[in-house]
Amino acid sequence: MSEEVNRRNFLSIAAVTAVAVEFPLIGAANAQADKVAPAVKPGTHTSFAPFKQVDAGQLNVGYAEVGPADGPVVILLHGWPYDIYSFVDVAPLLAGAGYRVVMPYLRGYGTTRFLASETIRNGQQAVIATDIVALMDALKIPTAIIAGYDWGARTANIVAALWPERCKAMVSVSGYLIGSQEANKKPLPPKAELAWWYQFYFATDRGRQGYDSNRHDFAKLIWQLASPKWNFDDATFDRSAEAFNNPDHVDIVIHNYRWRLGLAQGEPQYDALEKKLAAGPLISVPTITMEGDANGAPHPEPASYRQKFSGKYEHRTITGGIGHNLPQEAPQAFAQAVIDVDGF
Template sequence: MAGSMALFDDVRQVDAGALNIGYVDAGPPDGPAVLLLHGWPYDIHSFVEVVPLLTGAGHRVVVPHLRGYGTTRFRADDAVRNGQASVLAVDLVALMDALKIEQATLAGFDWGARTADIVAALWPERCRALVAVSGYLIDSQESGKKPLPPKAEFSWWYQYYFATERGREGYDRNRRDFAKLIWQTASPKWRFDDATFERSAASLDNPDHVRIVIHNYRWRLGLAVGEPQYDELEKRLAGKPKITVPTITLEGDANGAPHLDPGVYAKQFSGPYEHRTIGGGVGHNLPQEAPRAFADAVLQVSP
């Protein structure tokens, strides 16, 4: 653990597309590449115990800060602080290009799983295999406008809070309290300590964080517009494209965040596919709560 923590203190930077991306790069440079993608409101430290398990098996492992997190910054001051779904996938492909990674196994949770799903669906030639917590998370603005049953709507309370100016200001003022509440409700049986939380919460101090998060959730509800150059990608995603690459989906048995039953999305994976439910009180931040199970899925899905 101590060695992996030292590794996560060595965050590199690279220009990739619209961003200068902060990332950890570990393991043999010529090893088969794995990209690990975090979600909201977490950061790269969700993978701090996963990385040594993968590098120990000979993989090169890259863990980037998503746009709006950690040391990742926009290269242009006037760039749109866009959080729509396809943009994060474009960021990932740009990062792979910048690091000269032609193909990689992609693995993530929450926003990271959605991003990995999109790359696997739209750029399958760049994705050797996929590990996605909570499965198939590709959606569209149009479907996001459709009302859900009251119980399901209740679990998305923060999405509606963020739709208001009060919510934007409240999140900006109370980032840590807000993030801790999400951690606790999304992983009700995970007993993380203050040091573990603060290590990741520091990434939320990114100057673009609030704008990216608010735009992401408003965009999902059709309350914010995206950028026209991504319209064609979003149109393709609205068709719910099948994922053909070898895939393992994971779910914690105590995930308190909104998620579908695995049987609902299994049909979206048309290639070699397996689902695993991880027991023992594992919540939403599965790679940090069950690093061995997450790493095992990555090692076993890669052809």
């Protein structure tokens, strides 16, 4: 549930109406004729092939990969408190359509580790995006379709905005999520502030200790609140919860949320990138934004971010009680969006 909603979106009055199209779980109106993702029951798949590891930038990145090695690349990015199993049903659909699908654990999750013990455990938005560019360099991927939700959607937004030559197209759940510390200083209406309760909890030492001591139960609560109509079972949750046992997980999560509120400093080498992001850059790459009709996490209305996308664009609202973890709850709709945006 950690979408860093651009606070200006909460408070602004949208001047442009979003192109809102409702899609059921099965089918898509404008799918490419030769590439239609088949229907799949969420939870059909439960595992990946053995994970891979590669040194990239500051990290030794753990990732799963499926599909033909010479296929067009799709990079799928997860959020908090989730992991790459959000894409366990999406990946086979895309691989079947001919894509090479790469799903990395973000810093602080799963089998991803820092190469040096002295590296600052930094979770600010720019550094996570630079991790993905470094991964692409390490895997010799010049350009890719990048798709994600939550932290992953924000990271995709940043790569698309700052390195558009590396992003062929994008699928972003909850739209435009690039934020700034300055914008986050502005208080929200009380109801909106309530939705960010965990962010304020993490701002305290008690919150850090509480999250560290109760990672499993804390994350499960977030899943329930963010996707109130998703009846996931214990096995589904436990597969993802393993990723939170990463030794750097708590440090990254706490720094991420404290940085947003200006309670923790970023690193100077990212100041120039953050300055660009704080200006709210437009995204020119072809984009499909998505939203579940039952998303219980804080998220902006589609009309508030339509003007941020200057290239070919479409918004899809996915019906059927779909919550925050859209790829895992509606894998066919998410995979179809990736296939379709490739044809824009």
